[in-house]
Amino acid sequence: MKNQLLKGTIILTGAGIITRVIGFVYRIFLAGTLGETNLGIYQLIFPVYSICFTLYASGIQTAVSQMISHEPGSKHPGILKSGICLSVLIAVFLSFSLFYFSDEIASSFLGTKETASLLRILAFLFPFCGVTSVINGYFYGISDARIPAISQIVEQLFRVGFVVGISLLVLSGRLTSEIAVLGLIIGELASHVYNIVRLFPHIPFRIIKKSRMNIKRLVALSLPLSANKLVISILGSIESVLIPAMLYQYGYAYEDALALFGILTGIVLPFILFPGTLTNSLSVLLLPAISRAAGNDQYRIVKRTTDTALRYSILLGVITSSLFLNYGREIGLFVFQSENSGKLLTALSFLCPFLYVSTTLTSVINGLGKTGITFFHMIIGLCLRILFLVFVTPAYGIYGYLFGMTISQIVTCLLNGIYLIRQNGIRFQLMNHFVWPMIFCSCILYISKLAGSLLQNYISHPLAGFSFILPAAILILLYLWRFQLILPADFRRK
Helix, strand or coil: CHHHHHHHHHHHHHHHHHHHHHHHHHHHHHHHHHCHHHHHHHHCCHHHHHHHHHHHHHHHHHHHHHHHHHCCHHHHHHHHHHHHHHHHHHHHHHHHHHHHCHHHHHHHHCCCHHHHHHHHHHHHHHHHHHHHHHHHHHHHHCCCCHHHHHHHHHHHHHHHHHHHHHHHHHCCCCCCHHHHHHHHHHHHHHHHHHHHHHHCCCCCHHHCCCCHHHHHHHHHHHHHHHHHHHHHHHHHHHHHHHHHHHHHHHCCCHHHHHHHHHHHHHHHHHHHHHHHHHHHHHHHHHHHHHHHHHHCCCHHHHHHHHHHHHHHHHHHHHHHHHHHHHHHHHHHHHHHCCHHHHHHHHHCCCHHHHHHHHHHHHHHHHHCCCHHHHHHHHHHHHHHHHHHHHHCHHHHCHHHHHHHHHHHHHHHHHHHHHHHHHHHCCCCCHHHHHHHHHHHHHHHHHHHHHHHHHHHHHCCCCCHHHCCHHHHHHHHHHHHHHCCCCCHHHHCCC
């Protein structure tokens, strides 16, 4: 199981890195062609998308994955068809609802009438996305991460290719938000077709039979998952919608508030989340792996897998936090040509360790079947963010919100960690695993930044300031190896 987990994580991480790199280039392109204000308007539709996705896909995908991982292969076709039917039924209902009530949702919920046309286009996405998600759940359940990984890449390539092609070949370098949303549908259609084609060798559709029992079990499993995630999605959507409104109260013009919202959600947060590709991939595969081991009473495997995943999540957070703390402004200026994005990257640097670790811990707790615990912890974190947003942001601006985001993530991470320490005895050495590595990485990267600044005085080139990052990275890896924070045994086949 450990080797399958490692292999699957590597596959999903590789796909995640490819898609995120494509996504970064695409977001830079969007920011340049749409403008920061229109980018903010485009980003505002995703709270609605998040709520709908939770209803028609999120819980159902997880339920399909869990059922597939526990049932023999002969029952997989029925489970898969039941999941697809259930997802498409809900998705079609939501599509019609969003299309016909788009004006009301745009003005009353999102507070921006310009999003109505975008919501009407978005409505056509849901049925295809639902089928794709359920098929991905099947492949996760059989511990085959390759198809979902390639599916991500196919979706990105077609989406980006369509939008960039239309912009350059048809609109002479210009772009509208409507075309950007249409790109989401084109990408999802391509991913949908690929997944169905790849599914045929595993489960030919002609042998799939209906099963009311599977529908009932899927509903029973997915309903609490969807209900929990729905509450989280609604709170997260309220948070997103409130950001430009609270920045407006602070004193920004509404267009400037939308532009800052676009920079934060469309550029900075995806950049912060980029290193989390590893922990996200690991978490997707941890849930069925932990669930399978716990179901077989193999708690020694659960503990060992959790310890390893936690250690690497902490180290990833420490390294990225040190990098953004020292090089945040330089990255913002070099990559995005935006001083604001650089300042926000630096301000959010302390978020990284707690964000990545919390993702891993949440997946472990869910794999143990304690989804109510993670739901409660996430609600606490979201409520804290909203409180900071409503009461602190109008007085201190965007940095009041970022401070609240960091505090809420620390609280969520600590609650998850304390629960697992008490229930499963996971090992965590605060000084050796977090404090000393954080001090070492920060100092080494600070020295490399000073050396790069001195070199830039003699070599006037934008990359000169980054010249000493590679030697710093080598020293950090040697430190982690020397103090056995990276162990060869973690990568051996077992």
